[in-house]
Amino acid sequence: METLERIIAEHPFFAGLASDYTSLLSGCASNVRFDAGTYIFKEGEEAGEFYLIRAGKVALEIFAPQRKPIMLATLGEGEILGWSWLLPPYHWRFHARAVDAVRAIALDGKCLRTKCEQDHDLGYEVMKRFAHILQQRLEATRLQLLDVYAVS
């Protein structure tokens, strides 16, 4: 547990959080592994955990009828996977598939959510950090939408 706490505390996403919060988070954390090709979570499932990717690549996917799975984006080492646990209705919006072997730290989102409701200071810190991630993802998605490499 001690090493997990260190990893969490050192991760840029959690930087600046008071140590009792990082202890709190480590209390709900565990090391997880996913083999290449397995699904970490699927669209529609209840979102209880989120992940801090330590190695490997995760693809966000969506299934559409008559089409093969569409890969929207990949997330790699150091990135946070999953924010649907934070906002109602707490269900995953996309599939997340391990492209190669993935090692991650799973954090109990449900537990963290409850604690955020009780301690709004913690809640604000968490929300700020997720807002930043969402902003980056939104900007990247918009740029992707522009299809800048297409001919005219």
Added chain:
Amino acid sequence: MMTTATAAIALPDPMVPRPYSVSQVLKETADTFSLTLQPADGTAADGFQPGQFSMLWLFGVGELPISISGHSADRERLVYTVRSVGQATHSLVRREVGDPVGVRGPYGTGWPMQAAEGCDVVIVAGGIGLAPLRPAIYEVLGNRPKYGRLVILYGARSPRDLLYRKELTAWSRQKDTQVLVTVDYGGVSWRGHVGVVTTLLRYARLQPSRSVAFACGPEIMMRFVARDLETHGMGREQIYLSMERNMKCAVGFCGHCQYGPHFICKDGPIFSYDRIRPLLEKYEL
């Protein structure tokens, strides 16, 4: 308009092309080809600096500004990677071995290799933008002790649009070299990154204060890249972009390539982000 020709010798003139001939045509992707040209008279090819471009002339058809994408140390040939996007480029990529092509140049400012000496070099390429950056990559790899780490971040539309795949693999195996590739649309069997090239920045191992960045690609992409590089700690004067505008002469006479006060053909195409940031924000400049 047509007059009859009588024998005469052409005088040195910046508007007159030099006859070259196609010695190799390589299909890179469905719409992109690399042409190798060698002087028709067998003498040395015109020397160039990484980042410069030539005006390529097709007999009776017209001229196009194309970045040189080969080794600047190779004095026997000039290589151009051309994407077929319109009538003129379509004509150019359909050249066959032995066909004549007129070459004027090289023109423009090159990538600032001297400013990069002693620094980590970050190459950020989008689509066909990798072509004018390849000579800079060759320059770094060919003169390794002069430079720090080499980081190549490359984004294309889809896996089928990736250029120089074999070379990318070879480069990634070089010492102190990191190559990261991403595509906007992954497709079924792609196991690499999916997302815009800016998402690769977080994985780049470099020291921002001791780095220079060379970026080339669609203008929107370069704007996002430059902003993100700055967020990652690089100074505006350390970031260089290769700009593009309509060109007819490449020698500062036709007026077409003006970008604010700059003539892309002679003041550019490479500019520091510091210098052109105010212009990048202006719509319809």
Added chain:
Amino acid sequence: MMSRFQESRLVTTEARSVASLQHLERLIPALHARGFQVVGPTVRDGAIVYDVLEKLSDLPAGWTDEQEPGRYRLKRRDDQALFGYVVGPQSWKKYLHPAEIRLWAAERQGQTFRILNNDAPSPRRAFLGVRACELAAIGVQDRVLQGDKYCDPGYASRRKNVFLIAVNCTHSASTCFCTSMETGPRARKGFDLAITEVISPTSHEFLMEAGSAAGSEILRDLSVSPAPEETCRKADAAVEHTASQIHRRLDTSGIRELLYSNFDHPRWDNVAQRCLTCANCTMVCPTCFCTTVEDVSDVSNTHAERWRKWDSCFTQNFSYIHGGSVRTTAKSRYRQWMTHKLATWIDQFGSSGCVGCGRCITWCPVGIDITEEVRALRETPAGKEGGHGNA
């Protein structure tokens, strides 16, 4: 600040000669004898244009012009002055930087091609009647086409061979503003000969001034005598009077910063509603130099030619790169032209691109006045309503 005509009073009277109409009759033959083709103003189709002059009487004697924004009319004078008008729709770039010129020809030779440069050399020309603003314009184009990183050899050769006969203006049009651009009405330098016409009901003579050895040589052929003080005084007064008649003003103070900082000024929308993007201004402007190239070949594709033609930043395709044009709106194109002419030109070439000849004002079909546009940019601060730029 000493004005132009005051400065030139420093020229001593010995350097200036006086010529009668009879003396001046010898001018064109003297130029012909030295192999010059003489070109200058002549009346055609209701305007004063530049064309070949065979004799002095080809000049628009007794004509003057009335110019307003969007208006040009010729009117008869009540005297027979040879130079009693100002500039028309054409400028000397017609000869120095021609509207259409073949750059070179090429011929296929097996698997390669050969460039042929077999153009007949252009004739040596004498420009008779170059106004001070036009001399300045020639200087501006010199800087662009032979004084920068590359040199246009065709321009350089045409320029070297030209003999310039300036005329100091003794008449101004309402559209003139050379005084604001400090280019006239007196020709200061860059000419081989300068003429100031001095006409009254009782006399008609010309003050002649050599500006070069070649000019002095021609003067000797005319057998003129030194100008009396009185003639010099009258000539200077006439030019001074012309300057005082110029009321159109362009305030050039801080103009570069004015244009650079007003990219989003609402005035651009205003002018965009009027501007037809007809490109007249660029065609009549003596400093506009933009061109395009055209490649042509014969049916068998064994003979090709490259032609260069005037182009204008007002055209839709001027800024076209794969995918579309950068400047699609009339607003962006007018802004580009005006900003280039008055501001970015300074960064590029060290001087303004505008010489104050007023042609763009006269020949604009809707009468857009560049001096008015500058005034409007100064007077109204940049609009604050509407959205702000991106974060």
